[in-house]
């Protein structure tokens with residue numbers, strides 16, 4: 082009990098600096114439980130949805146540990162992508178922590194305990210020089226290490242080649258290092274805990290993470306439902322020949338509002354689809370593709386493209402511009418954009434065909450509404466685009482009822498439609514009778530005309546009357 086009290090007191094002290102940063106002093110019970118587990122040396126698997134504040138866990142862990150032990154504390158955070166490292170470094174400096182990326186640091190400084198947070202890729206951390214620094218039992222790094230944290234840990238499954246394919250074979254490992262992270266512990270002080278953070282992990286993925294990272298059997302699991310109440314789901318099946326017409330509403334939004342149009346990411350599954358979508362938008366928008374309209378400079382184009390083959394400098398530039406209130410308003414991207422990228426104010430995610438797996442679908446949806454404001458996930462697809470999808474995705478887009486329930490049920494069995502129903506999904510809004518101001522769908526530019534096409538998939542849905550106020554074009 083005394084221990085719990087001192088933990089609470091240390092946490093309260095650690096939190097006392099947050100108001101100076103304009104943040105609330107209150108943390109969520111799941112964050113507290115996660116910090117408690119790590120402080121007490123338990124391994125941790127934290128499955129917490131987008132926007133939950135997962136990084137606050139290791140930020141506060143360092144402070145609590147320092148207060149409790151009166152010694153310096155540091156944490157190694159393994160990140161799968163460079164763009165995540167950059168975001169984390171920025172956040173750490175805002176929080177007043179000393180932080181570095183292993184790639185740019187002088188190893189001796191890291192070993193001597195100069196940094197509280199050390200961000201690294203799996204490959205960097207498993208490189209021999211770092212491991213020998215980590216192993217030196219007299220070094221501050223070895224002594225002060227409070228935990229190894231693996232961020233976005235669900236990718237352990239894909240990148241370590243652990244997810245079984247349909248035929249039961251293991252998929253090819255293309256980032257084997259992730260599968261070797263479990264060995265790290267043998268270089269650390271005995272009892273150093275391993276923490277895995279993720280926004281999306283079903284039971285299978287959770288088991289894989291525990292196994293690949295060699296987590297102890299008494300590993301604590303902290304879980305919060307992934308159901309994001311500010312997201313509204315629309316699913317629309319169309320025939321291939323008319324799919325591009327669905328972009329008409331986005332084109333009108335851009336034409337009407339220019340650089341004030343809502344930030345939108347269109348996720349495509351192939352480079353070819355990106356090309357088709359981009360070409361169509363350029364053609365339809367004409368001069369409106371630039372801001373100001375008379376400009377023809379590429380930097381003034383409202384559209385931007387992001388995929389795994391883009392130059393790193395182009396990617397960085399696109400991310401930086403899209404994050405701020407710059408000219409870039411519409412991003413056409415592959416799932417390469419997904420992980421750890423933090424844009425606060427994206428209002429629309431358009432899936433040009435659903436993602437291949439339900440976890441990817443949630444990751445992509447996770448890019449929108451991170452500021453907590455009402456945002457939309459719109460899946461527009463034709464039959465061939467679901468051919469390569471996992472069964473869970475097929476079940477989701479072909480659901481005969483609430484799409485929210487269908488999307489989340491593998492992650493949370495207790496999921497229910499959201500009230501009022503018109504805020505839930507494109508199925509629920511057809512049966513909503515609340516009579517509220519937005520019940521008729523007038524604030525849903527992508528959904529006009531949806532009734533006809535969605536009939537085939539959702540034969541139970543009632544026909545909603547389209548009022549003159551609807552943004553039909």
Ligand SMILES: [Zn+2]
Pocket residue numbers: 482483484485486498499505506507508509510
């Ligand atoms: Zn619903």
Ligand SMILES: [Zn+2]
Pocket residue numbers: 501502503504513514515516517519520521
């Ligand atoms: Zn309603």
